[in-house]
Amino acid sequence: MKASALRKAAWSSAKKIRFIPASPSLDGTILAARTAPGIIQKDDIRSGWSASPTYNPHTRLTRRVRGLQNNEVVRALETIVALMEIKDESYYRVLAYQRAAESVGALGRPVREVEDLTTLPHVGGTTAEVIRDLAEDRTPEILAELSGEIPTGLVEVTRLPGVGPRTAGRLWRELDVTSVEEIASLEPGRLSSLKGFGKKSEERILSAAKKYDSHERRMLLDEATALGNRILDFVRSHPATEKAELAGSLRRMKETIGDLDIVAASTDPDSLADAFADAPFADEVLAHGPKKVYIVTNGIEVDLRIVEPEAYGSLLHHFTGGQAHNIVLRERAVKMGINISEYGLAAAGTGEYEPVATEEDLYSRLGLPYIPPELREDAGEIEAGEKGGLPDLIETGDIRGDLHVHTNYSDGKGTIESMAEAAIALGYEYLIFCDHSQSLRVANGLSPDRLKKKMRAVREADEKYGEIHLLCGSEVDILKDGTLDYEDDLLAELDFVVASVHTSFGVGEEAMTRRIVRAMNNPHVRVIGHPTGRILERRDPYAVDVSRLITEAAATDTVLELNSYPDRLDLSVPYVRQAIEAGVKISIDTDAHDEGALSLIKYGVSQARRAWVEKDRVINCMPWNEFEKYLKAGKGPQ
DNA sequence: GCCGTTTTCGGCCCGACTGTTTTCAGTCG
Numbered sequence: 177m178k179a180s181a182l183r184k185a186a187w188s189s190a191k192k193i194r195f196i197p198a199s200p201s202l203d204g205t206i207l208a209a210r211t212a213p214g215i216i217q218k219d220d221i222r223s224g225w226s227a228s229p230t231y232n233p234h235t236r237l238t239r240r241v242r243g244l245q246n247n248e249v250v251r252a253l254e255t256i257v258a259l260m261e262i263k264d265e266s267y268y269r270v271l272a273y274q275r276a277a278e279s280v281g282a283l284g285r286p287v288r289e290v291e292d293l294t295t296l297p298h299v300g301g302t303t304a305e306v307i308r309d310l311a312e313d314r315t316p317e318i319l320a321e322l323s324g325e326i327p328t329g330l331v332e333v334t335r336l337p338g339v340g341p342r343t344a345g346r347l348w349r350e351l352d353v354t355s356v357e358e359i360a361s362l363e364p365g366r367l368s369s370l371k372g373f374g375k376k377s378e379e380r381i382l383s384a385a386k387k388y389d390s391h392e393r394r395m396l397l398d399e400a401t402a403l404g405n406r407i408l409d410f411v412r413s414h415p416a417t418e419k420a421e422l423a424g425s426l427r428r429m430k431e432t433i434g435d436l437d438i439v440a441a442s443t444d445p446d447s448l449a450d451a452f453a454d455a456p457f458a459d460e461v462l463a464h465g466p467k468k469v470y471i472v473t474n475g476i477e478v479d480l481r482i483v484e485p486e487a488y489g490s491l492l493h494h495f496t497g498g499q500a501h502n503i504v505l506r507e508r509a510v511k512m513g514i515n516i517s518e519y520g521l522a523a524a525g526t527g528e529y530e531p532v533a534t535e536e537d538l539y540s541r542l543g544l545p546y547i548p549p550e551l552r553e554d555a556g557e558i559e560a561g562e563k564g565g566l567p568d569l570i571e572t573g574d575i576r577g578d579l580h581v582h583t584n585y586s587d588g589k590g591t592i593e594s595m596a597e598a599a600i601a602l603g604y605e606y607l608i609f610c611d612h613s614q615s616l617r618v619a620n621g622l623s624p625d626r627l628k629k630k631m632r633a634v635r636e637a638d639e640k641y642g643e644i645h646l647l648c649g650s651e652v653d654i655l656k657d658g659t660l661d662y663e664d665d666l667l668a669e670l671d672f673v674v675a676s677v678h679t680s681f682g683v684g685e686e687a688m689t690r691r692i693v694r695a696m697n698n699p700h701v702r703v704i705g706h707p708t709g710r711i712l713e714r715r716d717p718y719a720v721d722v723s724r725l726i727t728e729a730a731a732t733d734t735v736l737e738l739n740s741y742p743d744r745l746d747l748s749v750p751y752v753r754q755a756i757e758a759g760v761k762i763s764i765d766t767d768a769h770d771e772g773a774l775s776l777i778k779y780g781v782s783q784a785r786r787a788w789v790e791k792d793r794v795i796n797c798m799p800w801n802e803f804e805k806y807l808k809a810g811k812g813p814q
Numbered sequence: 815g816c817c818g819t820t821t822t823c824g825g826c827c828c829g830a831c832t833g834t835t836t837t838c839a840g841t842c843g
Contacts, residue, residue, distance in 0.1 A: 268826060272815035300816050338832085340841050374834060424843090437843080463831050463842090470831090470842090479843070481830090494828085499843075506827035511819075517828050 243313040246280055246287050252310050252319065253277035253303075258331040259322040261341035262348075276303035278500055282555050284754030285723045287311045297554070329355035336384040337462075338377075346370065360385040393713055395476065396742040397779050400426050400433035407457070407478055408438055414451050416444040418485045423495040428549045429782035431745045432712055435477035439495045441485040452480050487519050487531035489538050494518035500554035501547075508558065509542055516542075550785040567788045570764075572781045574791040576799055577606035578774060580651060580674050580705060580737065580765035585630045586611035587619040589770040592630075592637045596646055598771035605800040606645040608672045609634055610705075613652040613661035616678055622650070624666055631669065645800055647671035651705055656680045658694025660701070667700035671807065674737065674765075676705030677718065685719040692725055696734040699811055703763050704729070706739040706746040714743065722751050729760045733812035735795055740766045740780025741773075752787035763795050 244252065254277050260270045275298035280287055283296065288311040290296065293304035309316040326348075333344040333356055347353040350370055351362070359381065367378035395403070404422045411420045417440050421427070424437030442448045446466045453464045458471040469480045483491040494502065495518065506516045515522040520529035521541060532538045536546045544561040548569055551557040560566045581595055582588030590598070592609060599607040611630065612621040622630060627650065634648035649672030653661040660667065660675060667673050675695045683691065695701050707725060708717035729736050736755050739746045744767070747755065752762060764780040766773055784794065791797040798806060 266815085269815050271826080275816080298816065302815060338841065342840060372834065372839085376833065380833095435843095465831055468830055468843090481843090495843080497843080503827055510825095510827075515828075519829085 243288050243311045246283055249287055249307060249310045250277050250281045252316075253280065253306070255328065255331055256306070256316075256319055256322060258334055258341070259319075259326050259328070262326055262330055262334070262345045263322065264341070264345070272298065272300070272303060273306075275299075275500070276307065278554065280307060282553065282750060284750035284752075284757075289723065297556075327354035329358075332356050332390065333359065336381060336388060338380050338384065343381075356385050356388050356390075360388070394432035394434050396432060396712060397426075397429065397745075397782070398742040398776070400436065403473075403476065404436050404438070407436065407473070410455060410457075411438055411440055411448070411452065411480065414448050416442045416448040416451075418442055419488065421492060423481075423492060424479075424497060427496045428498060428552060429779075429786060431748065431783065435479065437495050438478065438480045439488070439491050440480060440482045441488040441491075442482050443485065445482040445484075448482055449480070481518070483518065484531065486533055487529075489532045489534040489536075490516075490520045490529075491518045493535045493538050496549050496552065498553050501552035501557070504554050504558055505542065512542070514542070548785065550782060551788065553786075567790050569785045570781055570789050570791040570794060570797065572778045574794070574797045575604075575764060575777055575781065577604045577608070577645075577796050577803065578766055578768065578777065579608045579649070579672060579703065579763050579796050580610045580739075581607060581768040581774065582611050582651075583609055583630075585609075585626065586616075586621055587769060590768075592633055592646070593640075594771050595768070595774070596637060596641055596644060598774050600641065600643045602774060602777075604644060606647060606803060608647040608649045610649040610651040610672065610674045612678075613650055615653050615655065615661045619678075621653070621661075624662065627662070627666065628669075645804075649673055651676055652701075653678055654691060654695040656683065656691065658691040660695060660698060664698070664700065667698070670700070672702055673698075673700045674703040674705045675701045677709055681709060681718040683718075685721055688718055689721040689724050692720065693728045696725075696728050696732045701734060702811065703735040703737050703765075705737045705765075706744050706767070707736055708746050708748070708751075710744065710746050710748075712743045712745065717746070722747070723754070726751070726755045726758050726760055729755065730758050735761045735763045738762050738764045738780050738784055740764060740776045740778075740783075742776065742779050745779065745783050749783055749787045752784060752789065756787065756789055756793050761795050762789060762793055765796070 253273055257270055257273045257277065260273065279296040279298050283290070287293070287307060293299050293307050294301060299307065306316040306318060330344045330348055333339060333347065334341050336356065347359065351366060353359055353362070362382065367373055367381060368375055404426050408420060408422055411417055420438060420440035422436070423439045424435070426433050426436060440448060449464065449466050449469045452458070452469045453461045453471065455471070457473045459474070460472040462470040462472060462477065467482055471478050481491060481495050509516050510524060513524045515524050517529055520531040522529045532541065539546050544558065545564070545566060547557050547561055547566065550569070551566070557566065578599060583590055583592050583595055588611070595609070596607060609630070612619040614621045614623050631648045634646050638646040649670050650662065651674045652667065654675050654677050655661060656679070675698070677688070677692065692704060692707070696704065704725070708720060708722060709715070710717035725736070728734070736747055738752055755762065762784065764777065764784055766776045766780065768774045768776065795803070795806065
């Protein structure tokens with residue numbers, strides 16, 4: 177089996193992680209991977225698992241006792257994958273490790289808490305043992321062996337565009353190169369002296385090595401959506417385009433986006449492909465054929481694929497992915513005697529593809545109901561589809577009100593009135609103003625007196641607007657010891673209380689967990705706001721035991737927020753899914769600080785969809801009369 | 815290395831483009 181095939185399977189995540197160059201000891205290898213700044217974020221994004229804070233001796237001690245967290249286990253497994261690829265191990269053996277990594281990444285609880293790891297999809301006896309070793313902070317034998325044989329810096333070399341495991345292996349063996357830095361400093365002519373390497377290859381590799389940035393930023397959903405739509409407009413405006421859509425991870429609404437994928441149906445693909453390659457925004461053309469064109473714009477890769485209109489459904493499905501979903505679906509089809517490609521369906525082995533025009537048709541011919549893009553992650557959606565057990569996913573239109581918005585009383589830009597009018601424009605039935613509490617000075621938090629004044633102002637505004645119910649709440653700070661930033665009798669006067677952590681992030685996992693749990697036990701606290709405090713691409717989540725928060729949320733009838741701000745999306749998807757399974761309710765809020773931000777709700781909803789959430793699990797999907805009763809009833813048994 | 819609507823052994827998804835070479839390996843999605 178060709179090793180090249182492995183790249184295809186491993187591509188989805190392997191290219192997206194960052195690896196720390198070689199380390200003298202094995203423990204050093206793992207340690208480097210778990211503590212390097214800027215690294216944890218990227219893998220959090222991929223795995224959705226909360227990360228540890230920046231390295232310090234205390235956390236290291238704590239974590240040595242507790243073992244590696246999920247994202248770290250994923251990273252170690254992907255390191256094994258990359259090293260095995262360079263070693264040219266058997267394709268299916270490597271694929272097994274890649275799949276095991278994906279299974280751990282999709283897990284919504286610490287892997288160390290899973291009693292029987294072989295219950296995870298694609299995890300068998302061997303990989304389970306490796307995962308167990310990692311989770312308990314032991315170096316698995318396979319990693320010890322591999323990193324003893326192959327310089328780990330080569331893993332990063334395979335991240336260079338156009339350089340795969342074969343090339344990385346050759347550079348090491350034939351030029352004694354072991355890192356990206358060493359490639360960048362190669363004398364001109366060294367690379368092109370290798371058999372099969374010409375001037376172009378040398379130029380491409382050297383230039384990539386010199387420009388290499390191990391902290392490459394991924395786009396947030398709103399940026400990716402805006403850029404994607406502008407480029408999509410260009411594609412759609414071409415006369416040869418019959419239809420076109422955004423595909424890839426943006427269509428699946430992953431929480432951050434690396435590159436953009438667009439599919440188009442055209443009866444004149446050459447002309448569309450040429451126009452795209454010549455587009456004014458195309459800074460660089462990476463590939464240009466009649467069926468696909470890859471360009472770079474502002475540092476972002478944009479891939480366009482073109483097919484005949486009859487095969488549009490097949491192409492859209494193929495290019496939407498995710499890759500793991502496609503592989504499992506295709507394996508399943510082979511068992512039914514069907515081959516799937518982006519051109520359609522074929523009787524196995526014939527190579528004669530019959531085009532499929534829509535995704536609904538594609539799934540239907542495979543005996544499955546339509547699976548929404550957000551679910552296509554090989555996270556049980558195909559099995560659920562077979563059994564008729566797919567969720568009836570929440571939609572943005574199901575949201576009846578926003579429970580967490582700010583005004584200019586604290587750090588918002590809008591007024592009570594302007595925010596109310598924006599909410600009315602969205603068709604909301606209710607809106608709750610939750611400004612910051614007194615101790616959060618930087619956000620102009622409200623003293624008790626100012627809060628009371630605001631309560632009166634909200635009541636007056638509520639009288640004024642017949643179309644919407646306006647309520648006064650607070651986003652009250654959870655102080656370091658878990659007490660709240662207002663006295664209970666003041667909280668009792670509010671219509672709604674969201675409690676959040678905004679300070680003292682570094683107290684450690686135990687203390688942070690106790691702190692939030694204490695807040696949950698306050699009868700006035702309905703919601704925990706942005707429960708892990710992460711800022712995507714900028715700040716790791718604080719250390720907290722989210723599984724315990726979920727258990728306590730269920731016990732105290734406390735709601736967990738799914739914050740819709742594109743740089744938060746907090747809770748993250750695996751946890752939301754776990755919370756739902758534990759019977760915990762979710763609120764999807766925008767945390768809007770201005771009128772326009774109210775429309776960010778769609779990003780929160782998109783993450784809820786990825787977490788299989790139905791609308792009856794989301795408190796702000798309740799119509800007003802129900803929601804009013806819910807508020808009056810107070811929290812359930814403590 | 816994993817897995818079972820054919821199976822506990824023998825399978826395991828599919829195609830476009832590039833560079834360098836004359837037939838394809840490697841990379842990528």
